[in-house]
Amino acid sequence: MSAGFVPSLPLPPPGGTFSRRLLGEASRFLAENPGATRAFTDFYNLFRHRSRRLEMDDFGWDPAAARPWQPLFEFLYRVWWRVTMTGLQNIPDRGRALLVANHSGVMPWDGAMVKFGIGHEHGAKRQARMLVLDMFSTLPFLQPWLRDLGEVRACPENAERLLSRDELVGVFPEGVKGIGKPFRDRYRLARFGRGGFVRLALRTGAPILPVSIVGAEEIHPKIGSLDFIGRPLGLPYFPLTPTFPLLGPLGVIPLPTKWWIDIGKPIPMRHGPEVAERPMIVNELADQVRTTLQTMIDSRLARRGSIWTGE
């Protein structure tokens, strides 16, 4: 400490997180070597990744990097959308399961809410791994962010790897057709892809849990599509909502509707993995799941009053 520089940061106690230890070391180091090369770069990099830990799983999920975002999701879940979650007892405490949900709302907030709800309200605090559409998982900023949160790009290889190690996986079989559907088609399920999720469940023996999400369709009522802007940017759609792009960045704020997330009884796969190679049966099973989910949505809609308060 003979140099003039004395770190103003109090040194963190030993045994803290990786980034805190690094910062502590960094301040001590700067105090000892004021003219060190690359120290600036180190500090810049450390600052950028101050909530980074070295322990992550093989999909890049970093719980330490995800933690600072939890207050945002908590606010959206409890205050903004006042989510009511039912049927949590249908989720097994351990072992693989496939959540199949309806997709809606232009921005994929529904996935975030399902994940947050299960992570905080389920007895075993299970971490659902939501499969993300390509369009979100390759966009700049969104890609590393979603990865930190533990989301995985939607493709059969990824899902099978997760399910085979007994994780809870969430899928939106409607895909882009679901999330970008016009407001007049709200709560009408689009085609369920090509039944990939059924094949997945058959191959891994995971039970399918239908998850109906009501309230998310109205957060961004998509009344039109400005494809001449979206196409050159590589987006599948560029939504026109009452607030976007009219209000500019403010239009990205979703409307505060009241949400219900209902988790249905598991639909066990009675067939063996060999049925995965029979498209007719796969399609029939997919349709069965779709019908179950549509019934769940319809029954919740019938009981719903106001969009905003639910009464």
Add this chain to the structure above:
Amino acid sequence: MEAERKRAPRRRRASASGTVVDFAAARGESIKEAVKEAARKTRVAVTGGAGLLGSRFVRALAQRGDVDVLVLDLAPAPDVPGHVRHRFVDLNLPYADGAVLKILREEQPDVLVHLAALRSPLRDSTYQHELNSLGALHVLAAAGEAGVPRIILGSTTLVYGARGDNPNHLTESHPLRPDPQDRFVRDFVEAEQFARDFVRRHPSARLAILRFVPLLAPELRDYRSKLFAAPFIFHPLGYDPLIQALHPEDAVDALVRAYDRPELQGVFNVAPDDVLPLSTVYLLYGTLPIPVPHPVAYVLNEALWLAGVGLMPGVHTHYFRYLCVADNAKARKALGWEPRYTSLETAIWTARARRGKGRAIDFDALEEAARRAQHSLRRKLKRTAAAATPEAPRKTRSEAKRAAS
């Protein structure tokens, strides 16, 4: 040749040149004994045996008594025991296949390991193409003509191509989709295509392709380690792909195990267990990533490349933007191989050796943290392996309850 040697008796290197007979004569040993001794051993020819991976592989083989190793390269392998022989081969010559065939006819190797390839993009892309792609063609053609029964080909996992729609873990059955403009990677794909042609033409020969994740080691000077060690790098804004780094020891271990399995055929990814974000590598190396919008990053890298300053062509920026992570399950099963080092440990080891001084990062603490990370990852993988084995459909809680009542 003998006369030449007598006229100019220069100091011998660690490894000698020539056939078994020349070699024995040069060392003053009995030629008969030497031939008998050579017949007892398995004969292995290693192209590119003087390279980073090749020389380590040659060293590992030479330590065992039962292998007669022949290095086919421009230069003899460094730091190898004296009984490792070297014969000059330049695969970049137009009729290299004839030269290789002559050597293979004389030596009659039981196994041919082809590792000769440039692991960094070269501005002289003709030379690169001649070596990486046509070099493999020459070697395979000569091996087919000479009737070599076993071939091991070293490739790279870059051949899968970094794409936005890649699954997180690429298995060997995944199609190879590098950017067609990326000539560096395309040459490796072509070499693999020649290997497939070879298998079709010579169904009795056994050919295994090992796709190595790009290595990282302090003594390695390929484009990736140079890029990481550079003071700054133009990075595509908003992207942070997961990458892998293979420890040379793990790569050599996989090669030796592949060599030990005479019936081995097919393609195998040699990859570490874990992944690490590119930003962590920058952090470890102390590289300043200058974020630029990704179209600009491609253009800037291409401009630097054309100006003779850059280390990779612009199109290779894909690998700094998208995922290209290989899955090692098949190699684990078929080779009985297990990576000893994680990508993180390899990166810390390399970064510490190359840029460890004058840094604000406590590498001791980092190594400790990396060891902990490896432990927790191992535990998770073990659980995965245990969970993946019983294939019977599991009962959910409500089902089990129903069954009980």
